[in-house]
Amino acid sequence: MFREILALLWxxxxxxxxxxxxxxxxxxxxxxxxxxxxxxxxxxxxxxxxMEAGWGVHQGLGTxxxxxxxxxxxxxxxxxxxxxxxxxxxGDHPPQSSAGGGLLTLLAFNRWRMLYRSAARVPDxxxxxxxxxxxxxxTAGVLAFAEGNTEQAGFIGHYxxxxxxxxxxxxRVLAASEDPSTQALLYAVADHTLVGExxxxxxxxxxNGPSHVASLIVQDVFRILxxxxxxxxxxxxxxxxxx
Numbered sequence: 001m002f003r004e005i006l007a008l009l010w011x012x013x014x015x016x017x018x019x020x021x022x023x024x025x026x027x028x029x030x031x032x033x034x035x036x037x038x039x040x041x042x043x044x045x046x047x048x049x050x051m052e053a054g055w056g057v058h059q060g061l062g063t064x065x066x067x068x069x070x071x072x073x074x075x076x077x078x079x080x081x082x083x084x085x086x087x088x089x090x091g092d093h094p095p096q097s098s099a100g101g102g103l104l105t106l107l108a109f110n111r112w113r114m115l116y117r118s119a120a121r122v123p124d125x126x127x128x129x130x131x132x133x134x135x136x137x138x139t140a141g142v143l144a145f146a147e148g149n150t151e152q153a154g155f156i157g158h159y160x161x162x163x164x165x166x167x168x169x170x171x172r173v174l175a176a177s178e179d180p181s182t183q184a185l186l187y188a189v190a191d192h193t194l195v196g197e198x199x200x201x202x203x204x205x206x207x208n209g210p211s212h213v214a215s216l217i218v219q220d221v222f223r224i225l226x227x228x229x230x231x232x233x234x235x236x237x238x239x240x241x242x243x
Contacts, residue, residue, distance in 0.1 A: 131145065
């Protein structure tokens with residue numbers, strides 16, 4: 001019972017800190033509070049260049065399920081899709097996007113509908129594809145429709161070993177996954193990748209709103225608190241035992 005109460009207090013404290021931080025950063029440019037990550041700089045720069053030069057750009061969301069670590073990475077990809085889509089709809093050529101999971105596909109499709117509605121536009125061709133429903137089938141489909149049509153590709157979501165082949169889908173590829181082994185692979189073969197929990201920061205870096213920035217700041221604060229508690233626990237035990 002004590003553990004449940006402690007967990008509840010921890011969640012309440014996190015929520016309160018998030019609310020306070022949100023109001024502190026809401027009146028500022030969200031990017032002011034963030035350190036520079038080359039992956040997101042390259043992603044935004046490539047999208048701007050694509051809008052100017054007419055490049056083909058593709059964003060993939062992977063084939064993960066919507067629960068657990070895979071789901072967290074999938075939602076990070078959806079958040080990135082929203083940020084990229086909002087910027088791209090200011091121009092004439094929105095990026096193509098794809099997903100390989102059923103629920104993820106529905107959410108991505110709905111996200112595009114909301115983006116077009118907010119921009120008061122009607123798409124001539126909806127910028128979304130379903131290359132395949134399993135990891136390797138998805139990879140083969142992406143390689144097939146991207147060949148010769150895509151200059152820049154970004155993949156944010158859950159990926160496994162097939163991510164190594166996805167880096168062949170365009171001359172420049174940015175890719176990120178929550179899986180540590182996939183991160184190691186992408187670090188070696190992709191032009192840019194994200195390490196550790198950076199994959200979950202896409203909303204803040206693509207300027208989806210101050211709530212994303214507030215979430216990152218609060219997470220860092222609570223990590224520091226946990227680290228201090230871990231360092232203090234042996235000292236307290238030692239002093240207590242000595243008494």
